[in-house]
Amino acid sequence: MLVKTFGSAVYGIEATTITVEVNVSTGTKYYIVGLPDNAVKESLQRIESAITAIGYRMPRQKIVVNLAPADIRKEGSAYDLSIAVGILAASGQLLEDKLQQYIILGELSLDGMIQPIKGALPIAVQAKKDGFKGIVLPSVNAKEAAIVSDLEIYGVESLQDVVDFFDGNRIIAPTVVNIQEEFERNIDNYDMDFADVKGQENIKRALEIAAAGGHNVILIGPPGAGKTMLAKRMPTILPPLTIEESLETTKIHSVAGLLPAAGSLMTTRPFRAPHHTISDVALVGGGTHPQPGEISLAHNGVLFLDELPEFKRSVLEVMRQPLESRNITISRSKFTVDYPASFMLIAAMNPCPCGYYNHPEKECICGAAVVQRYLSKISGPLLDRIDLHVEVTPIEFNELSSSRKAESSKSIRERVIKARERQAQRFSGNEKVYCNAQMSSRMVREVCQIDESGQQLLKRAMERLSLSARAYDRILKVARTIADMEDSADINNQHLAEAIQFRSLDRENWAG
Template sequence: MVARTYSATLVGVNAVEVEVESHDGGGNPRMLIVGLPDASVKESRERVTAAINSSGFIMNDGVTTVNLAPADLKKEGPGFDLPIAISLIAHRSRIPIPVLSETAMIGELALNGELRPVRGLLAIALEARARGRKRLLVPKRAAAEASVVAGIDIIGVANLREAVDYLKSDVEILPEPCRATEFFAAASNYDIDFSDVKGQGDAKRAIEVAVAGGHNILMIGPPGTGKSMIAKRIATIMPGMSEEEAIETTKIHSAAGLLGEHSAFVATRPFRAPHHTISDAGLLGGGTNPGPGEVSLAHNGVLFLDELPEFRRSTLEVLRQPLEDGKVTISRAAGTVTFPAQFMLVAAMNPCPCGYYGDLKRECRCGPPVIQRYRQRISGPLLDRIDLHVEVPLVDYKALASQSGGEASEPVRKRVETARLMQQERFAAHPGVHTNSSMTPRLIKKHCELDAEAAGCLEHAMGEMNFSARAHDRILKVARTLADLGACDRITADHVLEAIGYRTLDRKMWM
């Protein structure tokens, strides 16, 4: 006798449906699980057997074969416990076959039959809906995470006995209401504000420009000037996430297992700040069954790299692909996985190892060769991909002691949203291009035309400062953003000069 249930496994941040088949045979009692299971799936034999016995059900007294199809897809994680258990007891418990064919299920079983949450529920719910399943059985403690998906009934069950009784219609369990709008409204507020930052008008202006055009930015300044404080508040001036962006971001965090009972939905722009000791795989993603790295967890948000020169050179170089393409592709023997990685890169560094080069009050202890080696830890190709370099000097006492804070996040965000709206209209006919930072060479030529004065300024700067061709394009993109913030149709010489001013390292600091 063969019984079938339906579940799913994660491949990257997406889910793929898996059909769970069980066959009862004769011989000495034992269970075989086939279909490329990993160690945690193989261990389901012990968990499922104990859970079935603890819940008062009877298993086959001969050889039981469990097949996870498709057989050439690697199966990972304990989430197959529930569909395996249901398939083993479906006939003896008289669960209707049509009900099983309409139902997907996922969950880890405790030895007493209780259900425990697993990662990736949001992606699994999306896959079940796409496959036409009417309902998804999930652990009750994690039902809120999957409830943001409309068009499928999310049924939260506490244990194996309750799941079987529900499938037999012996008990009624109401589906979880779709809570996308509710979670979005409740979780879309920030506890911090741009007004917390005292002084640093030039740096905050540069941040506003960077956010308005989706540009990457590098802040250079001595310790204690507020670089990290500013970076943490960048998300508060970014345009609010749409529900589509929030669900996409939540799916990534769900696949990484970062969601909990009280944080089932990501409605604010993510802010990720990995330590400089992070590995290449930790930043980019990886593993035997590749999972998302920090660049993907920062999707639709901010990736902050503090003390940029302290990161390993190889680790920084892996950023070049996601910065250009907005995605990460990881190849393994079993296949290729692509993760989304559209983020704003915000980096910070000291001007020298001791941090006081150029400080008028404190003496720098580093000699020119030491400073040069320190700055050369950042490769030229990576630096070219950072549109704005801005100095963040020490704040004087009067600014710190002032009771009046700086401009709040809300008015800055409104200016940013106005500029972004102009860019959306400008690039409406170009899929994949949403901000000035994403312009292709052809779009730069079309939308970044310069008058004679502006062209003369840029030509002079290119000759005097030896800018690369990529830096030339970056300057034009930033100038276009400055024009958008000023509601100007054409780029003027003032916009070009300000954009050149944001190439600090190229102008005078790079040695």
């Protein structure tokens, strides 16, 4: 007897519906065809044990399972449940009249319990597109899938629950999530605040400018100056995620299996801080079975690279293209997957190997050549993609012990949101640009026009500070953001002067 059930496969952050055809006929042996990987091939042992554990029988006949379309490779253990249900229905132990209305997914344990899967959200999105009535999946993943409206989501704990559901012996209440309510309740759910940081007002100002314009930042300063503490609070001053951004971010984390247990929607901007021993594949994504890397997990949020010169050169260089295109394409011989990677980069580094070059009190033991060699680990093309170079100095004891309350993240965020709204109006006709940092050189010439006195100021600064040519556009972009923060239609000399000071590493004589 031939029975069809339906599963789903995830490629990149999109899903494809898989038809699971099960035929039980005269003969012996079990077969799974349709390009299954080892995890799928091994499913029959798990399925047999699970079926026996709940009191049903595994047919001692020829069983052929075909996963269609047969030219797409099937990976992972999520097909266990759809194959098991198909076998029970094909052998006459389960009613099949409702099977074609549902996507059925889940990994089976030997005792018949159901384990979580990855990618429940993109699977639910595709199921709705394909016109399915609902999804039967592990209860742990139910809230995540229930984000998609007009789709019945049934969370189950065991194979017995699934059998009872399709036989009509048990009524399972569908999982319902109010997206708007969930979104608004957790949108400001941050554990940290800029109010926790004593002093460092100039650094806070730089990070506010970065947040307002979407600029990448590098913080240069001695150990213990507060670089990491400040960077970790960056998401708290960025504009809140929109519903669309939240869904896209949740999709990526769903595919990677990083959503918290029984979680649903990601409502705060992600903050990713990989260790400097990370490989280039782990950073950009890939592997034998491609998975999103750290740059995609930081999509719509912040990627923080601490001790930047300690990262391998190859790791840093693979970031150059995603920083410009804001997506990463991973190609294999038989398929290609795309992951979004629109993130804000914050890097932190010591100014030299000992950490005390330019320190106001402690003496640096590194020679000028050593400092220059240390800084040269960061390539020019990568540095070219970082708009703000911020020197961080140690905080004085008087500021550290002061009882004066610092400005909260909420207050800073309000100003950032206003600046972003101005940019949204400016770039309303361009879907690929939504903040100043994303402007092309051509757009910079159109949007960041300055008068004659501004041109002279910029010319003198570039000559006296020996700024490189690549600093020109960066200064204009940052100056445009500063003007937006002050609700100014024009870039004046004050805006330019403040932007110029954020190009430390472009000065030819900065490291002596």
